[in-house]
Amino acid sequence: MLEFKLLAMKKLNNYHPKSKVRVKNKNLIGGFNMEKEILIKIYQNIVLLRKLDEKLIELFTAGKLPGWIHPYVGQEAVVAGISPHVRKEDFFCATHRGRAFHVVKGTPLRSFVAELLGKKTGVNKGRAGEMHITNWEVYSTSSGIVGATFPMAVGFGLACKLEGGDRIVFCTFGDGASNRGTFHESLNMASVWKLPIVFICENNLYAQFTPSRLTTAVSDIAQRASAYNMPSKIVDGMDPIAVYEAVGEAVERARKREGPTLVECKTYRYHGHFYGDKWETYRSPEEVEAWKKRDPTVTFKERLLKEGVLTESLVKEIEGRIDSQIEDALKFAFESPEPSLEDIYEDL
Amino acid sequence: MLEFKLLAMKKLNNYHPKSKVRVKNKNLIGGFNMEKEILIKIYQNIVLLRKLDEKLIELFTAGKLPGWIHPYVGQEAVVAGISPHVRKEDFFCATHRGRAFHVVKGTPLRSFVAELLGKKTGVNKGRAGEMHITNWEVYSTSSGIVGATFPMAVGFGLACKLEGGDRIVFCTFGDGASNRGTFHESLNMASVWKLPIVFICENNLYAQFTPSRLTTAVSDIAQRASAYNMPSKIVDGMDPIAVYEAVGEAVERARKREGPTLVECKTYRYHGHFYGDKWETYRSPEEVEAWKKRDPTVTFKERLLKEGVLTESLVKEIEGRIDSQIEDALKFAFESPEPSLEDIYEDL
Amino acid sequence: MAKKTIAYIDAIREALREEMARDPKVIIMGEDVGLGQGAFTVTKGLYQEFGKDRVIDTPISEESIIGACVGLAMAGFRPVAEIMFNPFMALVMDPLINHAACYRYVSGGQVKVPMVIRTLVCQGRGAGHDHAPFYASWFMHIPCLRVIVPSTPYDAKGLLKTAIRDDYPCIFYEHIDFYPRKPNLGEIPEEEYLIPFGEADIKREGSDVTVVAILTGVKASLSAAEKLEKEEGISVEVIDPRTLAPLDKQTILNSVKKTGRLVVVETDFKTAGVGAEIAAMVVEEALEYLDAPVKRVATKDIPISFTNEKYILPDEQAIVKAVKELVLK
Amino acid sequence: MAKKTIAYIDAIREALREEMARDPKVIIMGEDVGLGQGAFTVTKGLYQEFGKDRVIDTPISEESIIGACVGLAMAGFRPVAEIMFNPFMALVMDPLINHAACYRYVSGGQVKVPMVIRTLVCQGRGAGHDHAPFYASWFMHIPCLRVIVPSTPYDAKGLLKTAIRDDYPCIFYEHIDFYPRKPNLGEIPEEEYLIPFGEADIKREGSDVTVVAILTGVKASLSAAEKLEKEEGISVEVIDPRTLAPLDKQTILNSVKKTGRLVVVETDFKTAGVGAEIAAMVVEEALEYLDAPVKRVATKDIPISFTNEKYILPDEQAIVKAVKELVLK
Numbered sequence A, B: 001m002l003e004f005k006l007l008a009m010k011k012l013n014n015y016h017p018k019s020k021v022r023v024k025n026k027n028l029i030g031g032f033n034m035e036k037e038i039l040i041k042i043y044q045n046i047v048l049l050r051k052l053d054e055k056l057i058e059l060f061t062a063g064k065l066p067g068w069i070h071p072y073v074g075q076e077a078v079v080a081g082i083s084p085h086v087r088k089e090d091f092f093c094a095t096h097r098g099r100a101f102h103v104v105k106g107t108p109l110r111s112f113v114a115e116l117l118g119k120k121t122g123v124n125k126g127r128a129g130e131m132h133i134t135n136w137e138v139y140s141t142s143s144g145i146v147g148a149t150f151p152m153a154v155g156f157g158l159a160c161k162l163e164g165g166d167r168i169v170f171c172t173f174g175d176g177a178s179n180r181g182t183f184h185e186s187l188n189m190a191s192v193w194k195l196p197i198v199f200i201c202e203n204n205l206y207a208q209f210t211p212s213r214l215t216t217a218v219s220d221i222a223q224r225a226s227a228y229n230m231p232s233k234i235v236d237g238m239d240p241i242a243v244y245e246a247v248g249e250a251v252e253r254a255r256k257r258e259g260p261t262l263v264e265c266k267t268y269r270y271h272g273h274f275y276g277d278k279w280e281t282y283r284s285p286e287e288v289e290a291w292k293k294r295d296p297t298v299t300f301k302e303r304l305l306k307e308g309v310l311t312e313s314l315v316k317e318i319e320g321r322i323d324s325q326i327e328d329a330l331k332f333a334f335e336s337p338e339p340s341l342e343d344i345y346e347d348l
Numbered sequence C, D: 001m002a003k004k005t006i007a008y009i010d011a012i013r014e015a016l017r018e019e020m021a022r023d024p025k026v027i028i029m030g031e032d033v034g035l036g037q038g039a040f041t042v043t044k045g046l047y048q049e050f051g052k053d054r055v056i057d058t059p060i061s062e063e064s065i066i067g068a069c070v071g072l073a074m075a076g077f078r079p080v081a082e083i084m085f086n087p088f089m090a091l092v093m094d095p096l097i098n099h100a101a102c103y104r105y106v107s108g109g110q111v112k113v114p115m116v117i118r119t120l121v122c123q124g125r126g127a128g129h130d131h132a133p134f135y136a137s138w139f140m141h142i143p144c145l146r147v148i149v150p151s152t153p154y155d156a157k158g159l160l161k162t163a164i165r166d167d168y169p170c171i172f173y174e175h176i177d178f179y180p181r182k183p184n185l186g187e188i189p190e191e192e193y194l195i196p197f198g199e200a201d202i203k204r205e206g207s208d209v210t211v212v213a214i215l216t217g218v219k220a221s222l223s224a225a226e227k228l229e230k231e232e233g234i235s236v237e238v239i240d241p242r243t244l245a246p247l248d249k250q251t252i253l254n255s256v257k258k259t260g261r262l263v264v265v266e267t268d269f270k271t272a273g274v275g276a277e278i279a280a281m282v283v284e285e286a287l288e289y290l291d292a293p294v295k296r297v298a299t300k301d302i303p304i305s306f307t308n309e310k311y312i313l314p315d316e317q318a319i320v321k322a323v324k325e326l327v328l329k
């Protein structure tokens, strides 16, 4: 029989000796050193991502969503924590699970949901689906090939460097992706050429149906940055403020043209690799429950309520607004036409 | 104009905090802690490799050697230092520059030279040439694709593990190869699966016509081992005893099934990437001269003479024997037939 | 001979299990093949039966997985790797093309590289441009590779067993349409059997036109043939080559000599695809027997998208149309 | 128009230099292209002229070089990458096939991916199985890629300039036989010129047989044609498609309609090679004009080794033989 072990959270610390990115020993509960709007933006994004995914899962279960779906549920604090740092002109590389980031980056919910439904009004004319979205209005893209975005990020980083200015690149990826050769090749290039790239690992402990410990020689992906003389940092990926701060420092380095940084966020997906897989075969329900106790939709909300950033009525208002945005997008998407035979010959 | 900087030798030390491979502070000049035969074997191999390459360069210059030639001259202390640890049944992966290792591993000089001349009597029937030799009698192979041997070494390592016993794998590679994605993928696998592989980097500061500092984010390739929780060590690759000792410890770990090790040897090639390139465009004559001052055919010989391991007459005898072996091999090779039209259909 | 009914997916698993039990040198490697029981459950149970040393869960490192198979194979093992979706073959071209295919020959026969890559053709599911295409002609082009395209449970089991015992690198295609059990049942012998490479199977005899079809094209061609027989009185011969390399040229040529007409059906892109080679081969060796142009029914030369498969993949109707154009005019 | 004489290698460098000077978005990337002046000196001097930010020396990381080009291209640049030897293309298939080729279409036209990969066909030098082969048909098979095979200084310069300005990923083949200056001189206009894709060049007119040839096959075909004319009175038309994708089908079809006979000459492996597609295309569209089987003169389907090129690569004699077989019997 297979044995399961509750994976303990590792001590969070820096790896690179010369790192300029330092863990701040700020007591967050005693007050945020951040603007209120930013905190609310982060909270809103957490709620949006959660509600969106739950809706998509509902549709998928009802057989109304074509293709597969890789739920992001549980990991929202990562992308939400990044979100305040991202400018429209910055490049962004998402993963197969990073679907929702395109929304955070600025893709209208309507064309986003229409894309997931394979409609002609989708952001990619229904050609991309959940895994392949590109929205070049806001310079976000993705790939269904795990690890293929690393070199693309290098290309974007070269473009930023050649153009001048302070445009930067965000590249998110999973723990599993860090075993692809492209990770190595591209982080080396990024470091040698001092490219303005923020590499953000969402370490959720699994790659598809396989626990990372069976396939990955380090438990901290951040440790790999030293192979490229790159600063790195590990943060609690269930805490959006921790993510916000670490990514903020990395963003600052990048905008100042001081080079790339690797930020590792320890996080977890509550659902399977794709919705409906048999995750009991490769992980224990106890482990899932332990992580759920740290759910950002609960813990972060409570913190914000306690600190007076949120009020119960504001929470209601936010939830209501997001619910109706999602409903509106769904309505739009369902009413939209599918691509026709003639449509397939466009853009060739 | 291009500027050149004399690349200083880096401080030699360990990188992996948990490394079991430690630098011994043995004063080598005060006496070797090794058997005399081993010292002589190492010396003989240095002489053999040097003489062989010089002969091949001579033939190449005279238009008598088909194809290109990547001279090993200057790096002999590395392979010679490894040689006493290698058993016939161990697997060995050589590089495009690792040609001569097949001889050290046990390939008869005759069929080796015949192969370089593209003769039917060559170890690979004249199908391999200098860059693609495989001698499966002694389990040595190579590839013309930089970095392609890393995963092959993983396969050999898995075989060793599955078979049981204490058979191991040697995998040599250049600094440039350490930037290939396969390096990363394979060292990760080797570590996760605790494979009995000794990875030996011959860091000669250049990859073809490009100085490593322009393309490689670390100056010590050994630093990369920490990305795989793998012990590593840096040694002076011009000193065969330093190589012998470090590789010896790695071999011991491997034979005891304690996992892979990365040994980096700081070394230098005196000639171009291939013989006849314009190396003045990418490095300075001063740099070349500085390295030549540490030539193992001179420095190691002097040490052995001083310690009484060698005598002048033994040196003469060794040189004479090697010269006549090479002459014999050349004669054999030149007199051998070329593959015929019918021969090309064999082994399909 | 006693027979039993088996599903395609189970036939593959049975071949794997039998060969692993028979030969301790047979090793399975790939992403999620072990603990996770396989991305599509093909390898389910084998990890429990044979242990983690023989059913190896790998990192996401396709190039090194296949490179490691080359090493294992040279060392005397018989690795069977899984590459989850066919376009991921793009990641393994160096170990496969520059190494696995060549080392036997280039070593002068000193080593052999027996290995199998099982890979999935995932078409018709909206899996997109990097999950759905199918590049069999790339591999037909390379000397010393085997390209295997089983379309029935019987072929799948018999050919996979042969592939595992073969001394050359084999690429073994599975099609996702074949995975659901219900519509993919077939009869196989109770006893062990193998199917030799390079022997096409005439899935239906006919006299007016030869249809050479692979994978899902076989079923589509058979139902097209039935329809054409019924509605137009056209007699269609359907040939499934089963292996594209080696290719059973003789069976195809014999059929064309009889019918004088050739349609090649596949779901790979048309240009420079499987159909190009088969058409060229026939025109080189049997031009004088051709009474009409060769037709290639294949995927339109457009990147596969989330939603365009219904428009660009060939279907029964396309086959019917092609045959009619050849026979009726 | 004023003309000048130029060597093939210099024509390529001139195209690079002109395009870099014209458009600051043109970037060169690759191993040893800068400080080291190029593995075969093709990019010599450009590093000095345009600086290290526009002529970028890369690590030995082929997959990421091409992946980075995809990113650069999406971001509005026009990268020109060098992949040192053609079989190293096996290392870049994922960024090229799954990304560069598809992103324009799959993004719904939002991005374009203008990039060029210059790569060397290094045959006839004993470079071996992983340095010498030539896989052009792989790329013909993929929608939205351009495959360019210039055989003269004029074609090389004009087509490379077009490739750099084109909005699709282009694979630009150079053959090592064309690098030495002496035998590879040709005339080009003093002024700027471009050659559109998809326009074959009839290098010699003839009436008895059509020979479609690429790269070194062109020269061999021309001298074979001369010999055949002189010795046998056979009139050979030699067509150089210059780009395999897009392919100028019309010029080939027109010629075959005139001559009734087709030989395709290339130095890629025969099976599922360039010749297969051209033969299949002709037989689909002009079967009724063919008076004889199509012949493919190509490399034997055997791994290329250190010493077997002289036996397996096609040469003038093989072309002569093929033409005679078609015409004289």
Ligand SMILES: Cc1ncc(C[n+]2csc(CCOP(=O)(O)OP(=O)(O)O)c2C)c(N)n1
Pocket: A095, A096, A097, A144, A145, A146, A147, A173, A174, A175, A176, A177, A178, A204, A206, A207, A208, A273, C031, C060, C062, C084, C088, C091
């Ligand atoms: C190159 C490649 N190999 C395999 C897959 C199949 N696959 C899709 S996601 C995935 C796991 C990725 O794990 P990780 O990077 O940790 O991201 P996560 O799914 O945990 O977010 C795998 C194996 C793929 N898409 N691409």
Ligand SMILES: Cc1ncc(C[n+]2csc(CCOP(=O)(O)OP(=O)(O)O)c2C)c(N)n1
Pocket: B095, B096, B097, B144, B145, B146, B147, B173, B174, B175, B176, B177, B178, B204, B206, B207, B208, B273, D031, D060, D062, D084, D088, D091
């Ligand atoms: C994948 C690949 N890319 C490029 C080359 C061309 N090439 C051959 S050797 C070499 C340099 C290798 O450098 P390094 O690994 O440091 O070994 P060294 O030559 O210094 O011994 C290059 C670029 C190749 N053979 N394979």
Ligand SMILES: [Mg+2]
Pocket: A174, A175, A176, A202, A203, A204, A205, A206, A207, A208
């Ligand atoms: Mg993960």
Ligand SMILES: [Mg+2]
Pocket: B174, B175, B176, B202, B203, B204, B205, B206, B207, B208
């Ligand atoms: Mg080097």
